[in-house]
Amino acid sequence: MVSPVILAKEHPDIPDCYGIKIVYITGGDDKFEVVKHFPIKDGFIEFWDTDEQLHLIPISSIKNLTFDKRWTKLIELNAQREKNEPIS
Numbered sequence: 001m002v003s004p005v006i007l008a009k010e011h012p013d014i015p016d017c018y019g020i021k022i023v024y025i026t027g028g029d030d031k032f033e034v035v036k037h038f039p040i041k042d043g044f045i046e047f048w049d050t051d052e053q054l055h056l057i058p059i060s061s062i063k064n065l066t067f068d069k070r071w072t073k074l075i076e077l078n079a080q081r082e083k084n085e086p087i088s
Contacts (some may be wrong), residue, residue: 018070024064
């Protein structure tokens with residue numbers, strides 16, 4: 001398996017990673033630079049970070065999850081691609 005951290009980008013405007021902040025129900029928080037995350041499955045959020053570490057965090061332990069502006073850019077680029085519009 002090839003690590004998602006080293007996969008080539010489809011377009012140069014795609015951010016290398018995006019930030020997420022997880023606030024836990026215990027009051028603590030963590031920030032991660034994420035290169036890929038997966039749909040929630042079996043009650044866990046699963047993602048790879050820039051250190052090539054895989055994280056599995058139970059959704060039941062999360063109070064709040066925030067994605068940064070780079071994630072918004074990914075969503076915009078994906079929407080353009082789905083509409084077959086040139087990525088600007």
